[in-house]
Amino acid sequence: MRAVVLTGHGGLDKLDYREDWPVPVPASGQVLIRVGACGLNNTDINTRTAWYSKSVTDGITLSTGSDGFANARSEEGSWGGAPVRFPLIQGADVAGTIVGVGAGVDSVRIGERVIVDPWLLGTGDWMDLANAIYFGSECDGGFAEYTVVRSGNALRINTDLSDAELATFPCAYTTAENLVARTDLRPGETVVIAGASGGVGSAAVQLCRLRGARVVAIASPSKVASLRELGAYAVVDRNTPALSDAIRSAVGGQVDVAIDVVGGKIFGHLIEALRQGGRYSSSGAISGPSVEFDLRQLIYKDLQLTGATIVPPGTAKRLVALVEQGLLKPLLAAQYPLRELGRAQQAFMDKQHVGNIVVTTQ
Structure with a gap:
């Protein structure tokens, strides 16, 4: 089959397009999926470059993401701080069709249209890192014509959306839902994203609006119209020098909740914009993992700060229901053929798009 295989940590040259890769065979309890499309996400870039290594202190830019980090340590190159197994087929955001089943899976599933819930969690304590497997990181994913996954993680979906549109959902929307849930966002509250x-x-903009919250979006000026169309109450230019003042000015006061996938210098502005007892949650730090933080902000403002990585069981199923009801909008910014995954990642890292970028296999 055709596949893009990650051969090691480093630059885009580590993405090896192959047309002779073996088709995987579903094990007991697994299904074989013919991949229609697979979305890109930051985990793909972070894993390839070993950005997760604690020795890396810079953010992901077009330059660092294309070339990799010279100081990255491969022994802690995955999101969980463990070594990555190479060769690896990445890609967490799969939409496609079940074409085969392993032992113990009813053959009636063949022909089902599905998206993949990328979190393969163990039984019992779902927060147990030893049993938390991310599709396309600790096992092969969807940057290929075919992939296998546990039957329970192949979620049937009934919609007129294309595979490319559906491939925008799995990682982004489960991550966003986890972020929003960690903050316990309530109707009528104001959230800055x-x-x-x-x-x-x-995705977070849409999920916050569904909860009845007022959304302040931080983005570049060229993306204002798109974010307002999604339901943002206000859009603040990310390059504004006094960013926390601009956030407060946009809503006439402080905000209840901050959701952050950027980190770096923006972190301090978000903390400053929060009200007494405000809540902050982060699932990424693309601008840099190291921040300056005055602990007195946390202590004397009674703030709650949470990280959001492992997504609770059942989250993806709830989102599938929202997609089927038409309550969540796919934001397909661009699509590339599988063989051009490197170009797709460059466009992804350039951050000129709104929404998601996917590769198609058919």
């Missing part, structure tokens, strides 16, 4: 034009950020 950093990185609002990206896959996770634009």
Whole structure:
């Protein structure tokens, strides 16, 4: 089959397009999916470059993402701080059709249209890192014509949306839902979202609006119209020098919740914009993992700060229901053929798009 295989940590040259890769065979409890499309996300770039390594202190830019980090340590190159197994087929955001089943899976599933829930969690404590597998990171994913996954993670979906549109959902929307849930966002509250034009950020805008919250989006000026169309109450230019003042000015006061996938210098502005007892949650730091933080902000403002990585069981199924009801909008910014995954990643890292970029296999 055709596949793009990651051969090691580093630059885009580590993405090897192959036409002779073996088709995977579904094991007991698994299904074989013919991939229609697979979306890109930051995990793909972070894993390839070993950005997760604690020795890396810079953010992902077009330059660092294309060339990799010279100081990255391969022994902690995955999101969980463990080594990555190479060769690896990445890609967490699969939409396609079941074409085969392993032992113990009813053959009636063959022909089902599905998207993949990328979190393959263990039984019992779903927060147990030892049993938390991310599709396309600890096992092969969807940058290929075919992939296998646990039957329970292949979620049947009934919609007129294309595979390319559906491939914008799995990672971005489950991550966004996890972020929003961690903050316990309530109707009528005001939330500021950093990185609002990206896959996770634009998903968060929609999910916050569904909860009845007022959304302040942080993005570049060229993306204002798109974010307002999604339901943002206000859009603040990310390059504004006094960003926290601009956020407060946009809503006439402080905000209840901050959602962040950017990190870096924006972090401090978000903390400053929060009200007494405000809540902050982060699932990414594309602008840089290291921040300056005055602990007195946390202590004397009674703030709640949470990280959001492992997504609770059942989250993806709830989102599938919202997609089927037409309550969530796919934001397909661009699509590339599988063989041009490198070009797709360059466009992804350039951050000129709103929503998600996908590769198609058919």
